[in-house]
Amino acid sequence: MSTVTAAETTTTDRSLPVVLKVEGLNVDLRTPRGTVRAVDNVGFEARAGQTLALLGESGCGKSMTAKAVAGLLDPIADVDGGEILLNGTDLARLSPKQRRKFAGPELGIVFQDALTALNPVYPVGAQLGEAFRIHHGLSAKEAKAKAVDLMRRVGIPEPEARVNAYPHQFSGGMRQRILIAMAVALNPKLLIADEPTTALDVTVQAQIMALLKSLREESDMAVVLITHDLAVVAEEADTVAVMYAGNVVETGRVADVFASPRHPYTKGLLESVPVNAERGAELNSIPGSPPELHKIPAGCVYQDRCPLVQEVCRAERPKLLPVVSKEPAAADGATPRAAACHFSEELDK
């Protein structure tokens, strides 16, 4: 056992370079019921050495956003406008070949389900070494040596002996380590982690989160962490973008957003967590369920579940605008907070 101290105060330093800047990103899905917008005018920034969380429930578009950034959208999904700037280069404007060459070494991605993300018929060493062979032109032997180094780096015991083993010979946690090793093989500037621990047990989840953190600190990567788990965001992320029905509804420093949410959805989510509630007491819940994509209302996306809803909410979709806090101490001048709500001010405590 080792003990680590978590949750040191994190501040967002605006002087840190922006690694990823997404602006006005739209993703359309072609479905049997017609084309629907799964990601709608989404924007956020991820800075070097920091973790940005994309937080939302299933179907909110958080994974779709990540796949659009990584260029891994399913054939039925199209990017329809917006910029994806990775170190200043707009990935959306590159040809697939240019994109592979440019983004391949710069951007790594870790998926939720390590067993399906790995190829079952190749040894893990070959899969780990592939990046070095393609991008650095190494021989198979050299690549295998690199794979052993990587396995050591992510804490897999006896890497020399296990480099030729197949994915099924590893436990769930070890497979996730292998996937992380693949993602960081070329020392990317940006790591996207899509629910990296959802399939894992809680004691293993803690190990994987500690690993991601140490890798981020070692190499000053920007991390985009996609998750539905508020507690994971509270513990791991510096900034957060809360998504609902394809839209970013609130963004800012995690400490600020969680301490005083300025969108009713964020507030409702925080109150749904049975952590502070007295045992057996009624939990605050959000009535209804998220809208299906083809039923997203005009006006505010959250209107059907919102306790503050007014006429204007049905008529006009609120823009993601900076929020001003009465309490200057709560607002970190460095990271502007923004919320997409007509009545955001009313939530200011």
Added chain:
Amino acid sequence: MTETRIQSNDRPLIEVDGVTKTFHVAKSASGNSRLRALDGINLSVRRGETLGLVGESGCGKSTLARTLMMLERPDAGAVRFDGTDPFGLRGKELLEWRRRVQMVFQDPFASLNARMTAGEIIAEPWKAHRGLYKTSREREARVRELLHMVGLRPSDAKKSPQEFSGGQRQRIGIARALALNPDVIILDEPVSALDLSVQAQVLNLLNDLQQRLGVSYVFISHDLSVVRHVADRVAVMYLGRIIETGRTEDVFEHPRHPYTAALMSASPKLDVSGAERQRIILQGEIPSPLDPPSGCRFRTRCWKAQDVCAEQAPGSEPAGKDAGHLAECHFPLETLKVRSGELAPMP
């Protein structure tokens, strides 16, 4: 794990005494083919209470649930339901027992038949229990009543499962379990598949139903914050054994078994106050249940392990003054107090 002796009128609804279940599986690397999923389980469930069952995958909690449902027959030990062994029941008595123990499943998409309407799903248990509601008018009225109880509309009876959201489907699953007026419902990860905003609705519903109907719950979950909220007592499982059990607040605030402490410390907390907290990060993963460690099963990952832990399995020791708080450990935590994830010396 003897509970404090109870008067006969206060006898637990379910008593599990030394239950062991072994499966025969394909040989492991070490040549072992006997998987001991449950190894000497003792627990009790009282009327109207919620027992939380926590543990990581492979710890045996689902096998235990299946045993309580009589879907698995134990190799050794006894299960008593209201004083009688359900495995000895036949015919009408068995049918009556089955009525009294119902289950709600984890996946609200897989656990409802897509070719039936919600009303047919809720009424289906009455095909086996014909005596309960004799006329179709009675049955229809009861379906409407059950739908209302779980927060759905009477008109929803005509809809098929695909027309409902995940949370609404789980409500249908709960209505089906309630259809036979059971004494106990086994809830196997009932909210794990639901989004957070919907999860709170279903937890509120379960709580409300328990208060109105006095039904007991065995609530299986890997989510400690959910268990802490719903359970009166908890049992923590590791590799087929209950390693700690007690009242929820005792176990959560003063865990005595190192595994319980690690499990609680590892689960992320929703705290942005910036307060420092010590985290216990366990090394390694759960050993294969095919080749469990000798002695204490947790010793391979335990920071307090000594030679004795490998040689001798720890007995179940009362953990302090609190009645019914038991931990299986040679070196139970005494000087540590874990409160909302903080590890600090006890005053």
